[in-house]
Amino acid sequence: MSYGERPYWDMSNQDVINAVEQDYRLPPPMDCPTALHQLMLDCWVRDRNLRPKFSQIVNTLDKLIRNAASLKVIASAQSGMSQPLLDRTVPDYTTFTTVGDWLDAIKMGRYKESFVSAGFASFDLVAQMTAEDLLRIGVTLAGHQKKILSSIQDMRLQMNQTLPVQV
Structure with a gap:
């Protein structure tokens, strides 16, 4: 190629x-x-x-x-000479309306159907996912598992920061 x-x-x-x-x-x-x-x-x-x-x-x-x-869907070369292996920017999950939008943002959109058909259609459910869940729904590539789990961890942190504080 x-x-x-x-x-x-x-x-x-x-x-x-x-x-x-x-x-x-x-x-x-x-x-x-x-x-x-x-x-x-x-x-x-x-x-x-x-x-x-x-x-x-x-x-x-x-x-x-x-x-x-x-x-x-054709990949486009990013500007400049550097293309990091993993995009290290943390997307703000609150800006997404669907789990599919979030998966697209972390460049894992190929798994949208798998998430939805397995019942992971809300961020609350996705935030509880484990590596075993990912394997069960067909995310078998270790790099993809790591990327999704890392983003889920970021999602959990953001969820904890946005929870209302009860006094």
């Missing part, structure tokens, strides 16, 4: 190593579907234990093929 381009442009090997250690990841190749680029990012997670297993990659590719519409 690189069309023969040198992926790290004019960077020296040491510059590439330093950039990758600082969570730099290549931008999506031209015309690359967003879902496929996300799978690439999952495979590039620094901690090899968090990378998807081969069977999970096959499973994800199978789901993408069966849901061809998901391959029509």
Whole structure:
């Protein structure tokens, strides 16, 4: 998918190593579907234990093929040369009207149907989710589980800050 381009442009090997250690990841190749680029990012997670297993990659590719519409959404290269592995901005869950909006905001929109069909349609229910719940509804990629659980943790913190104080 690189069309023969040198992926790290004019960077020296040491510059590439330093950039990758600082969570730099290549931008999506031209015309690359967003879902496929996300799978690439999952495979590039620094901690090899968090990378998807081969069977999970096959499973994800199978789901993408069966849901061809998901391959029509094309990833766009972000401005600048740096693309962090995980978006570290914390979305304010109170600005979202649906769980689907929240999943889109954390770039996990592919799981909207799974959440809704499993009954996780409110933020109160989502805030109680565990890793086991994510596995049960089909979130099998470790990187996706980590990202969703991290966002759920942020959601819990925000919920605790917005609770009314009783005197």
